Amino acid sequence: MASVALSEAEKVYIVHGVQEDLRVDGRGCEDYRCVDVETDVVSNTSGSARVKLGHTDILVGVKAEMGTPKLEKPNEGYLEFFVDCSANATPEFEGRGGDDLGTEIANTLYRIFNNKSSVDLKSLCISPREHCWILYVDVLLLECGGNLFDAISIAVKAALFNTRIPRVRVLEDEEGSKDIELSDDPYDCIRLSVENVPCIVTLCKIGYRHVVDATLQEEACSLASLLVSVTSKGVVTCMRKVGKGSLDPESIFEMMETGKRMGKVLHTSLQNILHKEESLGPKRQKVGFLG
Amino acid sequence: MTPPQTHLIYVIRGSRARALPDRALVNCQYSSATFSTGERKRRPHGDRKSCEMGLQLRQTFEAAILTQLHPRSQIDIYVQVLQADGGTYAACVNAATLAVMDAGIPMRDFVCACSAGFVDGTALADLSHVEEAAGGPQLALALLPASGQIALLEMDARLHEDHLEQVLEAAARAARDVHTLLDRVVRQHVHEASILLGD
Numbered sequence A: 001m002a003s004v005a006l007s008e009a010e011k012v013y014i015v016h017g018v019q020e021d022l023r024v025d026g027r028g029c030e031d032y033r034c035v036d037v038e039t040d041v042v043s044n045t046s047g048s049a050r051v052k053l054g055h056t057d058i059l060v061g062v063k064a065e066m067g068t069p070k071l072e073k074p075n076e077g078y079l080e081f082f083v084d085c086s087a088n089a090t091p092e093f094e095g096r097g098g099d100d101l102g103t104e105i106a107n108t109l110y111r112i113f114n115n116k117s118s119v120d121l122k123s124l125c126i127s128p129r130e131h132c133w134i135l136y137v138d139v140l141l142l143e144c145g146g147n148l149f150d151a152i153s154i155a156v157k158a159a160l161f162n163t164r165i166p167r168v169r170v171l172e173d174e175e176g177s178k179d180i181e182l183s184d185d186p187y188d189c190i191r192l193s194v195e196n197v198p199c200i201v202t203l204c205k206i207g208y209r210h211v212v213d214a215t216l217q218e219e220a221c222s223l224a225s226l227l228v229s230v231t232s233k234g235v236v237t238c239m240r241k242v243g244k245g246s247l248d249p250e251s252i253f254e255m256m257e258t259g260k261r262m263g264k265v266l267h268t269s270l271q272n273i274l275h276k277e278e279s280l281g282p283k284r285q286k287v288g289f290l291g
Numbered sequence B: 001m002t003p004p005q006t007h008l009i010y011v012i013r014g015s016r017a018r019a020l021p022d023r024a025l026v027n028c029q030y031s032s033a034t035f036s037t038g039e040r041k042r043r044p045h046g047d048r049k050s051c052e053m054g055l056q057l058r059q060t061f062e063a064a065i066l067t068q069l070h071p072r073s074q075i076d077i078y079v080q081v082l083q084a085d086g087g088t089y090a091a092c093v094n095a096a097t098l099a100v101m102d103a104g105i106p107m108r109d110f111v112c113a114c115s116a117g118f119v120d121g122t123a124l125a126d127l128s129h130v131e132e133a134a135g136g137p138q139l140a141l142a143l144l145p146a147s148g149q150i151a152l153l154e155m156d157a158r159l160h161e162d163h164l165e166q167v168l169e170a171a172a173r174a175a176r177d178v179h180t181l182l183d184r185v186v187r188q189h190v191h192e193a194s195i196l197l198g199d
Helices: A008-019 A099-112 A148-162 A216-221 A249-279 B048-064 B088-102 B129-133 B161-197
Strands: A035-039 A047-053 A056-067 A078-085 A125-127 A131-143 A164-166 A168-172 A178-182 A189-191 A199-206 A209-212 A224-230 A236-242 B007-013 B025-032 B074-083 B112-119 B122-125 B138-144 B149-156
Touching: A008 A199, A008 A209, A008 A216, A035 A148, A035 A249, A047 A148, A056 A148, A078 A099, A099 A131, A099 A148, A099 A224, A099 A236, A125 A168, A131 A148, A131 B074, A148 A199, A148 A249, A199 A216, A199 A249, A209 A249, A224 A249, A236 A249, B025 B048, B025 B088, B048 B074, B048 B088, B048 B138, B048 B149, B074 B088, B088 B112, B088 B138, B088 B161, B112 B129, B112 B161, B122 B161, B138 B161
Parallel strands: A078 A131, B025 B074
Antiparallel strands: A035 A047, A047 A056, A056 A131, A125 A131, A164 A189, A168 A178, A199 A209, A199 A224, A224 A236, B007 B074, B112 B122, B112 B138, B138 B149
């Protein structure tokens, strides 16, 4: 992760502030920074989204490709995650430096999506055992400003919402050989339902309290964090403790309750924004990378 | 249909430990997102094409940056391609020129680049992805416009030497047009910045 040099005095300042529910930028312990979400920023993809959470900048592109289903799940398509940490975020990520962090984030994404209800994989099946849609979700980390997991999960959800998969038909002729026909209309596509796609809420333990949406400096003061992946209904799909320090069970329960609460709020706001953006239609002003 | 776009993000970092005693070391990394091209790319950087691009960018900028002014330093130029539709080398060079200027690193001149090709007896400047994929000869040119000196010249495929002059001229003309645009943008930016500083 990108490191930041903090003096002891600064750490003490942050820790004492958090005990009083006052963080360095004036937020409370349960306040998120301002989030900018924009979808459909990369035209070469089936769906894309860009999220800016403070100084953290994430770009996600989803590409839908046809392939063969996995042997143990012949009636379903699947998702493949890949995370690339760009050297633009910090020079430590040059060459293979960002691979470790990238693999860790990709594995977390696999785990949170590894359940029946997150994404309807059966809708990605074209013909059982032969053809299915594989969604390659590629995450690009452009800038590291703390709280990567939350921003990435928001971006993945927005990109999946924006994904348009072309409608195909399987035509079978007399000899039994199958042919796949793409619809003539380029706007005829299937959309994924993202109602049950979870978002990650990271809670960092600082002193005796925990904070949501930590900046790099706050992460440097925290010894342990809890990643909770929550759906819009408040169902927890995955939980993971990260960090060198230890947590006692009571704190874990408290943090989980906060995580569920914050997760529901996050989902409501995200759904509102995505629907509002979509209602503006194709004529909306795209900021893209000029803003 | 949206117009074809190649988007880049660049970062310059100066003055790091690993270095040469009499001049600055220029280090370039070219990385393109897996979703940037029509067909999904498996590796964003580290593959042969990216390494080669990195070396070409390094060669281009070593010719332009006044490295003697920063001995025992390293200048890192990281280019990230977000969306590619042909002419990536040229776009990288143009973007990196602006980035180096924004970082305040002294250069001999702007470096402006453009690609060119030759189809059916006509020289084409700034090829898109479709034109590049057609398989004709492609020329990449990086120019220092004030002196007219060439920082990098590369050509793929076969081209009769009689046509070379024409193609080179097309690329050079396009590069000079890019120079006019970059010059205007830089002057406007400096003008705005000086107003904000209250000069």
